[in-house]
Amino acid sequence: MANWYQIHERGAGSIRMELLWWVYRIFGIRVLKCIVSIITLFITIGARGARTVSKNYKKILNAYEYAHGHNLSKFSSVSHINAFADSVIDKMSTICDNKTPIKFAINQDDDWKSLETLLLVGQGAFFICSHLGNIEALCAIPNAADKCMHAFMNTGQNPVFRRFIARHSNYKNTIIHPTDNIDISTASDMYDALCRGELIMMAGDRKSPSAPDKVIKVKLLGRECFLPMGVFRFARACGHPVFAIANMKIYARKYCVFVRKISTITPEQMAQEYADFLENLILKYPKQWFNFFDFWN
Numbered sequence: 374m375a376n377w378y379q380i381h382e383r384g385a386g387s388i389r390m391e392l393l394w395w396v397y398r399i400f401g402i403r404v405l406k407c408i409v410s411i412i413t414l415f416i417t418i419g420a421r422g423a424r425t426v427s428k429n430y431k432k433i434l435n436a437y438e439y440a441h442g443h444n445l446s447k448f449s450s451v452s453h454i455n456a457f458a459d460s461v462i463d464k465m466s467t468i469c470d471n472k473t474p475i476k477f478a479i480n481q482d483d484d485w486k487s488l489e490t491l492l493l494v495g496q497g498a499f500f501i502c503s504h505l506g507n508i509e510a511l512c513a514i515p516n517a518a519d520k521c522m523h524a525f526m527n528t529g530q531n532p533v534f535r536r537f538i539a540r541h542s543n544y545k546n547t548i549i550h551p552t553d554n555i556d557i558s559t560a561s562d563m564y565d566a567l568c569r570g571e572l573i574m575m576a577g578d579r580k581s582p583s584a585p586d587k588v589i590k591v592k593l594l595g596r597e598c599f600l601p602m603g604v605f606r607f608a609r610a611c612g613h614p615v616f617a618i619a620n621m622k623i624y625a626r627k628y629c630v631f632v633r634k635i636s637t638i639t640p641e642q643m644a645q646e647y648a649d650f651l652e653n654l655i656l657k658y659p660k661q662w663f664n665f666f667d668f669w670n
Contacts, residue, residue: 387536401473405462413458414451417450422665423450427453430662434446446659446660448659456661460663463475463507465538467513468513468542475513475627476626477514479629479630484634485630495570496568496613497570497613499614501647502619503577503651505621506620507661511620520572521546523548523550564612567611567613576604577604580600581601587603589640591645592645594655597669598668605640605644609640617650621657622661631650
């Protein structure tokens with residue numbers, strides 16, 4: 374099975390995306406979801422690799438649940454892939470239009486209160502996100518537009534969807550930085566941005582295409598896996614508080630935001646705390662794990 378950066382978009386095309394966009398604009402989100410569910414079913418039939426990865430993920434998850442006395446998660450690879458398609462619809466409608474607003478709840482624990490206090494005094498924060506849940510939909514959270522967000526990503530991945538978002542996005546406060554251009558000056562610039570109260574977002578669950586061997590070994594669902602060392606080193610170098618963050622769907626058009634403050638003693642400890650954060654949420658929302666590649670290889 375290919376790694377994540379070797380997998381190309383399936384079922385995507387500029388014309389197809391624009392047609393779906395106009396279906397949404399004219400007929401609304403319910404009609405769009407019906408059409409996308411049919412398209413996804415046909416794509417899934419031909420997506421043997423994605424189905425295999427989904428089944429393997431479920432085996433690992435169920436083995437961990439059984440060993441720790443949890444109820445076993447029951448879902449098919451088709452419903453798992455359909456959950457991903459549903460999350461793409463939420464991304465598209467929220468970022469580009471939001472005429473059917475998403476509602477948000479906050480998991481208001483001590484870590485959230487720590488983040489809230491930080492933002493109230495005008496300080497920034499470094500967020501390590503993932504491909505669990507729907508982090509992009511966070512742009513619609515009330516007052517999100519008041520903060521400048523620096524998002525680091527592999528700009529060569531999913532080009533069709535990224536071009537679509539760039540054309541239609543209503544949110545202009547996000548600055549995209551390519552992950553392959555990070556150096557010492559980038560950390561200095563981001564330190565200054567954090568001091569201005571701006572935010573940084575970077576995914577911590579996928580290895581860097583330019584440095585696939587620079588990884589940190591962690592345990593997730595009882596199995597060893599590898600996280601990108603550079604993300605945790607970079608977060609630590611920026612010299613501000615670091616939080617793991619996820620935005621999980623709890624009902625139709627309703628999400629809950631979870632955060633966990635990550636210690637910055639060593640990159641290795643940061644990575645394991647981040648993995649523990651993901652594990653807790655995977656057990657609650659197993660179908661929202663959207664890493665459709667051999668993550669534990």
